[in-house]
Amino acid sequence: MNANGCGCAFAVFLEQKMPHEHQHPPIALMDDEPPIAHCPSERTMPQRARCSLSSLAAAQPECNTVAPQRPLRNFVQEPGRRGRYHGSLMKQLIEQPRESVRRVLGGAVEMRRFRGIDQPFAPHVHDYPVIGLVRRGQRLMTCGQARYELASGQLLALNPEQPHGCVPCGEESLVYDSLALLHWPDCPALEGPAVTDRTAAARFAGLIARLEAPVIDEAAAEEQLTLLLCRLARVSEPAARPGAAQAMASYLQSHRADAVCLSDLAAVAATSRYGALRAFQASFGITPMRYLVALRAETARRALAAGARCADAAQEAGFADQAHLTRVFKERFGITPSAYRKAVS
Numbered sequence: 001m002n003a004n005g006c007g008c009a010f011a012v013f014l015e016q017k018m019p020h021e022h023q024h025p026p027i028a029l030m031d032d033e034p035p036i037a038h039c040p041s042e043r044t045m046p047q048r049a050r051c052s053l054s055s056l057a058a059a060q061p062e063c064n065t066v067a068p069q070r071p072l073r074n075f076v077q078e079p080g081r082r083g084r085y086h087g088s089l090m091k092q093l094i095e096q097p098r099e100s101v102r103r104v105l106g107g108a109v110e111m112r113r114f115r116g117i118d119q120p121f122a123p124h125v126h127d128y129p130v131i132g133l134v135r136r137g138q139r140l141m142t143c144g145q146a147r148y149e150l151a152s153g154q155l156l157a158l159n160p161e162q163p164h165g166c167v168p169c170g171e172e173s174l175v176y177d178s179l180a181l182l183h184w185p186d187c188p189a190l191e192g193p194a195v196t197d198r199t200a201a202a203r204f205a206g207l208i209a210r211l212e213a214p215v216i217d218e219a220a221a222e223e224q225l226t227l228l229l230c231r232l233a234r235v236s237e238p239a240a241r242p243g244a245a246q247a248m249a250s251y252l253q254s255h256r257a258d259a260v261c262l263s264d265l266a267a268v269a270a271t272s273r274y275g276a277l278r279a280f281q282a283s284f285g286i287t288p289m290r291y292l293v294a295l296r297a298e299t300a301r302r303a304l305a306a307g308a309r310c311a312d313a314a315q316e317a318g319f320a321d322q323a324h325l326t327r328v329f330k331e332r333f334g335i336t337p338s339a340y341r342k343a344v345s
Helices: 003-017 053-059 089-095 198-211 218-232 244-254 262-269 273-284 288-305 310-317 322-333 337-344
Strands: 098-104 109-117 121-124 130-136 139-143 146-150 155-158 164-168 174-181
Touching: 130 198, 155 198, 174 198, 198 218, 218 262, 218 273, 218 288, 244 262, 244 273, 244 288, 262 273, 273 288, 288 310, 288 322, 288 337, 310 322, 310 337, 322 337
Parallel strands: none
Antiparallel strands: 098 109, 109 174, 121 164, 130 155, 130 174, 139 146, 139 164
């Protein structure tokens, strides 16, 4: 082998064993960066090495086809847009404006929920009552000739055909829940539009939480809404006839396993739903539906003591399912139905 041949072999050996001068430690690219365009050169970069765009450009100055590098994504607030962030898909999903509508109570009530709303609402009217609660944000509302400053925790009660509109007046976007009483013909005239009663606001929030459940207890939700309307009514309902509360209690005792609503009790008491509710509370200290749940819990307890399975006891007592029985039983007796059955059998 001549000297030139030895020199070529030694150069190949060095090329295979020694790292190139322009190689750098591998740096992972961001997920949203485009793939690096391979530059024509006499010596191709190893495929396993992924280097930053800046180092690649420095290593091969003859290349002018490298794709421009995108800025790293971050959580910096975008200028001119309150409460909007870019960079995180999850953050975008949380912060983007959205509305939802759900019909409840047999379609008689429509639950409307607004999240992250910045738009103004032009003056308008409804032909049905509306009750709403500002969860977050500030608004300036006009209602007729009056103006109201709305903030977080403000409850609204709007009667049919009452003109109203609002515009944003703060930095926070609007978060607002409302109930439209589409088919509630005996709704009393409401004291509003801006309500300062904290108890009423708490009752409204509790009602919204109940209506958010995947399975809604319609009778309990109707009763809770009626209680709220009683508190918001301008004029109290007339007192029910003497003996009305006892007649309603007797009806509940004989129909404890059936689906019972306030309208049934109002028919028994020969009064409105509001009058029936007030009369029952005045006599027994609890609402009719709480009284009914207590009757059902006692019925289930007797069935369990007799050896019935939990599912059968729940069905016999009128509960929606075994989970409903378990929750109610634990609240009232401090023990689960299955544990009670084992203890007494």
